[in-house]
Amino acid sequence: MESVLIQDLSDQIREKARELGFDLCGIARPRVLSDNGKILEKWCEAGMNAGMIYLQRNIEKRINPGLLMPDARSIVVTGLSYYTDLKQKDPRAPVLSRYAYGLNYHDVISPMLEKLLEFIKTNVPGCDGRVFCDSGPLLEKAWARQAGLGWQGRHSIMINREIGSFFFIGAVVLNIELDYNTPFDGDYCGTCTKCIEKCPTGAINDDRTIDARKCIANLTIENRGPIPEEIIPRLQGRVYGCDICQNACPWNNSPQARAHPAFAINDEVAAMTREDWLSLTEDQYNMLFKKSALERVKYTDLLRNISAAIKSMDYQQLFNQ
Ligand code: SF4
Ligand code: SF4
Incomplete structure (x- = not known):
């Protein structure tokens, strides 16, 4: 595909993601995330993965999208806010994490990602892809950084300058080249602890x-x-x-975004x-x-x-x- 067409298509994908309701969308170039692999290995060796043994089983797959999809050429990464001001009413009640207030995020985000994939397939004959929402061995936080969405705070969670950190990450791995975002190389934690x-x-x-x-x-x-x-x-x-x-x-x-209605508290x-x-x-x-x-x-x-x-x-x- 010519570079002008690639750029147009990439802009259309970012626009379509917004239209589908995502708050953030960026595109990363797949590569082996060797640095992340070393951190993950060290973390597992120290036993910090607790009972999550599956995390140490397929580190190679986690850091190399080519092992998940051999012809991976692009990773479209999305962010969807779940920030809501409405909370539980009884201050004496056990406290739920905000992300668990509404519907299960897998059930909301996966169909949205599938729609995005369908849109791309319709526009590009021969295009294929796979969607991920905390559902496979893909290092979503690392790819969000590669796609320019933000940085990993000291608490290890992704932060975006506009919408903060209360957002879910999703991804579509594609077999076509796109116009990639510049990876986020800032760290806006500064001296805060x-x-x-x-x-x-x-x-x-x-x-x-x-x-x-x-x-x-x-x-x-x-x-x-x-x-x-x-x-x-x-x-x-x-x-x-x-x-x-x-x-x-x-x-x-x-934060400059509010939760998708599906994540409002029941x-x-x-x-x-x-x-x-x-x-x-x-x-x-x-x-x-x-x-x-x-x-x-x-x-x-x-x-x-x-x-x-x-x-x-x-x-x-x-x-x-
Ligand atoms: S800005 Fe401060 S509170 Fe937020 S992640 Fe960074 S160190 Fe933690
Ligand atoms: S790291 Fe964050 S989520 Fe985990 S216990 Fe500490 S405050 Fe809670």
């Missing part, structure tokens, strides 16, 4: 990685065992996921009191959370989390007396 200071469990390392063994997000979502006794008093009421480091980040003070969940959480039955769990990100934890794991979250709030109250 607020996320590190606020993290209640000391889970943030000094190389922009997280020790999953201490991170509340991992311990309340991926973890299938008990929540460690020494962590429970530090949960600050978190029942599923944890936004403490992101809430502390100055880049989230006034009215019934917003209204749940501490007592409602404590008496949650399996039927209620199925009714309230089966279409949300919480489906990742079984009912019994959620009960484990509720009990730990309430205990942590009681500790906090005792401590403040």
